[in-house]
Amino acid sequence: MQHEDMLPRDSAVRLIDETGAVVADEQYALPDRDTLLRAYRGLVEGRRVNDQASALVRQGRLAVYPSSHGQEACQVGASMVLDDGDWLFPTYRDSVAVIARGVAPADAMVLLKGDWHSGYDVRAHRVAPQATPLATQLLHAVGFAQAATHRGEDTVVLALCGDGATSEGDFHEAMNFAAVFHVPVVFFVQNNEFAISVPLSRQTAAPSLAHKAIGYGMPGRRVDGNDVAAVLAVLGEAVDRARSGGGPTLVEAHTYRMQAHTNADDDTRYREREEVQAWIARDPLLRLRAHLVETGALDDETEERYAAGAEEIAAALRAALNADADLDPEDLFRFVTTTRSPQLEEQWQLLRSELDRDALADAGGHR
Secondary structure (H helix, E strand, O other), rough: OOOHHHOOOOEEEOEOOOOOEOOOOOOOOOOOOOHHHHHHHHHHHHHHHHHHHHHHHHHOOOOOOOOOOHHHHHHHHHOOOOOOOOOEEOOOOOOOHHOOOOOOOOOOOHHOOOOOOOOHHHHHEEEEOOOOOOEEEEEEEHHHHHHHHHHHOOOOEEEEEEHHHHEEEHHHHHHHHHHHHHOEEEEEEEEEOOEEOHHHHOOOOOOOHHHHHHHHHOOOEEEEEHHHHHHHHHHHHHHHHHHOOOOEEEEEOOOOOOOOOOOOHHHHHHHOOHHHHHHHHHOOOHHHHHHHOOOOOOHHHHHHHHHHHHHHHHHHHHHHHHHHOOOOHHHHHHHOOOOHHHHHHHHHHHHHHHHHHHHHHHHHOOO
């Protein structure tokens, strides 16, 4: 690949604008009608999951939920471009992508509820555990992709991260390793303009995050992250390139974090409401809906069916998280190591004695 082919465009790829109109592009074709309908259904379900999970935080049923409200086009697109044998390496903000890959919504929330495990079988779904530390999953993704290559497998790995992760050393190590060893991995950076409270302008002086790719010897691509059609086209090309032996690609999606970083964050301290309001018109769900309605692909019956399906998902999520779990305190020690160390056994015996004393005290108080 020539160096000029590695450079991203001056502006992000867009196939559908904010009004739903098609934007012609010489390189990327608009996905077909059935694909866009499937994507729209994913957006509807993803938005409902985001809103329901945020409500469950307020009700005390989730410890935290980093919402991807407004970023659902990236989430749905990431899940749709992968084949069944491919792997997804998500972050803490990628629950919608995890669910879209087939993980039960309640299982995807286990980690965010504060449990000790990720909640789902990573091998069955080919989805790695959601990573909370920034960029650590990128190195795991590269290593997994290289191992798959050594095994002769036809596997592509899609590694998700945010703009904040690009400031971490692990990001640079993963990019360099992937390029040098030519592994089939796609780095998908969801640039939502903020790393918690730090704006992008304080993270990099590069023209775009995608421009960083050429320094490692891989192509960089920019895409409108609120246009699911463009996300599908650009990400799909990168996945195809990796699968055919073309090596890694860095794709930067330009999007926006519509809500606070998490429920523990007050975003009014570092950004103006007017800035957030300006992005409402770019909503990925409304954009695709406008296109599908205008082209006659989406009728009232189909839309009602999608909405009902999304509500069923939300209802199942509420029921699962509103049910009190039957917890075993020994689980804190049971799965740390194959054989429990003397130190862990001592800690367990100490906790058990405290629990026994509390139980006796409670029993005495109820006589």
